[in-house]
Amino acid sequence: xxxxxxxxxxxxxxxxxxxxxxxxxxxxxxxxxxxxxxxxxxxxxxxxxxxxxxxxxxxxxxxxxxxxxxxxxxxxxxxxxxxxxxxxxxxxxxxxxxxxxxxxxxxxxxxxxxxxxxxxxxxxxxxxxxxxxxxxxxxxxxxxxxxxxxxxxxxxxxxxxxxxxxxxxxxxxxxxxxxxxxxxxxxxxxxxxxxxxxxxxxxxxxxxxxxxxxxxxxxxxxxxxxxxxxxxxxxxxxxxxxxxxxxxxxxxxxxxxxxxxxxxxxxxxxxxxxxxxxxxxxxxxxxxxxxxxxxxxxx
Numbered sequence: 001x002x003x004x005x006x007x008x009x010x011x012x013x014x015x016x017x018x019x020x021x022x023x024x025x026x027x028x029x030x031x032x033x034x035x036x037x038x039x040x041x042x043x044x045x046x047x048x049x050x051x052x053x054x055x056x057x058x059x060x061x062x063x064x065x066x067x068x069x070x071x072x073x074x075x076x077x078x079x080x081x082x083x084x085x086x087x088x089x090x091x092x093x094x095x096x097x098x099x100x101x102x103x104x105x106x107x108x109x110x111x112x113x114x115x116x117x118x119x120x121x122x123x124x125x126x127x128x129x130x131x132x133x134x135x136x137x138x139x140x141x142x143x144x145x146x147x148x149x150x151x152x153x154x155x156x157x158x159x160x161x162x163x164x165x166x167x168x169x170x171x172x173x174x175x176x177x178x179x180x181x182x183x184x185x186x187x188x189x190x191x192x193x194x195x196x197x198x199x200x201x202x203x204x205x206x207x208x209x210x211x212x213x214x215x216x217x218x219x220x221x222x223x224x225x226x227x228x229x230x231x232x233x234x235x236x237x238x239x240x241x242x243x244x245x246x247x248x249x250x251x252x253x254x255x256x257x258x259x260x261x262x263x264x265x266x267x268x269x270x271x272x273x274x275x276x277x278x279x280x281x282x283x284x285x286x287x288x289x290x291x292x293x294x295x296x297x298x299x
Contacts, residue, residue, distance in 0.1 A: 085109045145203020149196040156192030160185040180243050187236035194229035216281035223274030227267035234263025
């Protein structure tokens with residue numbers, strides 16, 4: 001074994017430095033006594049002394065179990081990351097001289113992290129990260145579009161959160177209710193999120209076109225993103241109008257209801273157009289494949 005070879009080399013170096021003819025071998029277990037033949041082949045061993053160390057077997061087993069558990073990346077991340085987030089957020093709020101908000105921030109961060117791990121998003125994120133890195137190495141447009149999409153989503157989240165905070169700081173209480181607050185966030189950020197998803201999809205479409213691959217699925221996805229954005233915008237606008245929290249021409253509840261109906265109708269039309277486009281191109285692609293197969297059989 002490698003360890004036996006290293007011990008042999010160290011012993012040879014020692015014997016070259018000092019003229020030793022006899023020795024007493026001292027060990028604290030059977031594992032050390034396996035080295036007796038190595039030492040005995042080079043000098044005379046007069047006796048072997050065994051040292052017995054009293055220790056708690058349960059304590060030693062618990063130590064090695066904990067050591068093995070925390071060496072597992074998944075378990076260590078599950079345990080240490082929430083604690084690290086809690087300590088970091090608390091320190092930030094202390095520096096900001098607002099310790100009252102630390103509890104809310106810690107609960108929110110740990111709750112989001114638990115949802116993230118509970119829904120298994122860590123595996124999905126790791127897979128997407130690997131794909132993004134491959135796209136960067138291969139110099140594909142999807143890397144730029146995905147990065148822009150991620151930054152746009154961060155801006156959307158920050159903008160929506162600021163609008164919600166503006167409503168809270170103006171009135172000081174959460175009397176509007178959860179539905180109204182969610183509607184404020186959606187109404188302020190929905191088109192930012194839609195734009196982010198469109199950016200990601202456009203980068204994918206560009207790469208597919210460069211590779212001469214079909215893009216009809218991605219075009220249909222883009223149309224569905226626009227349709228979904230219309231639905232969320234129309235619904236949130238109507239809810240804010242009924243709560244007297246909307247400004248401009250959408251402040252009138254009856255007019256906001258009309259906008260909601262129109263948005264539903266337009267969203268359905270856009271979705272149908274996407275389905276029609278995808279189905280027609282799928283059919284034509286299947287026909288082309290059938291022709292290629294027939295040509296190969298004839299050849």
